[in-house]
Amino acid sequence: MDSIPILRMGPVLLVSIQVDMHDRLALTLQEDLSDAITANGSKGVLIDISALGVVDSFMGRMLANIAGIARVLDAATVVVGMQPAVAITLVELGLSLEGVRTALNIEKGMALLQAAVAERDAVLHVMDDADGTD
Amino acid sequence: MPELNASRLATLLDQRFDELLAAWTAEQLQVVRRGQISASDMRAQCRELLQAIRRALAAGASTRIDGQSWAAARDLLGRVSSQRAQQGFPSSETAMFVLSLKRPLFDALRRASDDADTLAADIWTVTDLLDQLALFTTETYLRSREALITRQQEDMLELSTPVVKLWDGVLALPMIGTLDSSRTQIVMESLLQRIVETGSDVAILDITGVPTVDTLTAQHLLKTVTAARLMGAECIISGIRPQIAQTIVQLGVDLGDVVTKATLADAFKLALSRIGLSVGRVRPAGAPALGAAPAARD
Numbered sequence: 001m002d003s004i005p006i007l008r009m010g011p012v013l014l015v016s017i018q019v020d021m022h023d024r025l026a027l028t029l030q031e032d033l034s035d036a037i038t039a040n041g042s043k044g045v046l047i048d049i050s051a052l053g054v055v056d057s058f059m060g061r062m063l064a065n066i067a068g069i070a071r072v073l074d075a076a077t078v079v080v081g082m083q084p085a086v087a088i089t090l091v092e093l094g095l096s097l098e099g100v101r102t103a104l105n106i107e108k109g110m111a112l113l114q115a116a117v118a119e120r121d122a123v124l125h126v127m128d129d130a131d132g133t134d
Numbered sequence: 135m136p137e138l139n140a141s142r143l144a145t146l147l148d149q150r151f152d153e154l155l156a157a158w159t160a161e162q163l164q165v166v167r168r169g170q171i172s173a174s175d176m177r178a179q180c181r182e183l184l185q186a187i188r189r190a191l192a193a194g195a196s197t198r199i200d201g202q203s204w205a206a207a208r209d210l211l212g213r214v215s216s217q218r219a220q221q222g223f224p225s226s227e228t229a230m231f232v233l234s235l236k237r238p239l240f241d242a243l244r245r246a247s248d249d250a251d252t253l254a255a256d257i258w259t260v261t262d263l264l265d266q267l268a269l270f271t272t273e274t275y276l277r278s279r280e281a282l283i284t285r286q287q288e289d290m291l292e293l294s295t296p297v298v299k300l301w302d303g304v305l306a307l308p309m310i311g312t313l314d315s316s317r318t319q320i321v322m323e324s325l326l327q328r329i330v331e332t333g334s335d336v337a338i339l340d341i342t343g344v345p346t347v348d349t350l351t352a353q354h355l356l357k358t359v360t361a362a363r364l365m366g367a368e369c370i371i372s373g374i375r376p377q378i379a380q381t382i383v384q385l386g387v388d389l390g391d392v393v394t395k396a397t398l399a400d401a402f403k404l405a406l407s408r409i410g411l412s413v414g415r416v417r418p419a420g421a422p423a424l425g426a427a428p429a430a431r432d
Contacts, residue, residue, distance in 0.1 A: 079364075079366075080366060081366075082364050082365045082366070083330070083365075084323060084326030084327055084329075084330060084361070084365065086364075087326060087361040087362070087364040087365045088323070088326065088361050090361075090364055091357045091360050091361045091364070092357075096360045096363075096364070097364060102364055102365060102366035103366035104329070104330070104333050104334075104335070104365060104366040104367060105333065105366075108335070108366065109366070
């Protein structure tokens with residue numbers, strides 16, 4: 001049974017989908033990723049779908065689900081490299097992936113994630129400072 | 135008795151072929167304006183058609199032109215009328231190509247027959263036959279014109295959706311003309327393709343040239359914006375004229391969280407600020423730049 005590798009880069013998890021997704025594989029990815037976020041305490045997930053040429057409604061829902069799960073586990077999700085045909089298909093299916101951040105390529109996606117993580121850290125620092133003065 | 139008429143007609147055509155051809159060509163040359171087609175071409179076309187009609191009458195002995203025996207005549211007429219459609223002949227002149235055969239043929243029938251009943255029956259057969267041929271010609275003419283119009287529409291579709299690059303990372307799509315489903319599809323595809331190619335972060339959809347916006351058009355625009363967002367680019371809609379703004383509100387169209395600007399300039403300014411750039415004045419307005427005065431004189 002094959003699975004999609006999940007790579008750890010500091011506080012961020014990197015998932016690159018390079019094969020044709022089928023439903024079983026998508027479900028496995030969802031489970032593996034939830035486990036990985038909890039195990040590593042990751043603050044962000046970057047999903048690269050630039051090699052994905054075909055997408056169906058199930059796949060679209062899986063992406064939204066993964067983003068939802070990550071949010072519950074306190075990690076930001078960025079989907080990068082979506083092909084035009086895939087974007088058009090998702091829009092026609094009525095799946096606009098609300099709440100999922102997107103970027104054109106890995107580089108921009110990583111910058112977006114780091115900004116999101118840094119922003120949250122800043123908020124945490126402010127809270128720490130506030131705790132300290134008390 | 136159409137069979138009898140047909141065979142009699144075939145014989146008549148055989149006997150008076152040259153005479154009919156000459157009279158018909160003369161009729162044609164009166165109708166057609168000078169310079170559109172040469173007399174020799176015209177004569178050749180007339181001769182070919184007359185021969186085809188004669189063969190069809192002799193072989194099929196039927197005056198319904200949808201039969202097998204009329205295939206050659208139909209082919210020829212189709213060729214002539216689509217050729218004339220391309221040369222810019224009006225439809226009436228194309229129909230007259232066939233209809234002008236009536237007078238010479240009626241004349242020949244009158245001279246060949248002395249019985250009034252037979253003559254009336256013959257004339258009816260010939261009228262019926264030539265009307266069918268003329269209708270067929272007009273139909274083919276219209277079909278080739280329609281094919282021409284369709285092709286031009288497709289050309290216009292391709293020409294009217296250019297995606298232009300305003301700056302590194304900023305694309306603009308000036309839309310002109312009515313937005314229907316097929317056009318929006320092309321607009322969406324070409325925009326998304328260019329976003330991938332150029333790696334742009336911001337795309338400006340300028341609808342200054344769109345005459346009206348209805349619920350369907352708004353929906354198309356929103357789809358394009360959503361698709362671009364899915365790929366990681368932000369869309370700004372600009373060029374919304376006052377009337378269109380009123381229409382959008384009156385129709386109750388919800389543009390959601392799409393950024394809209396009144397002019398392309400405003401949208402460009404916002405786009406630059408999104409990618410961390412800004413436009414500023416280099417020197418106070420009106421102050422001459424160093425070396426500007428000699429350059430102006432050139």
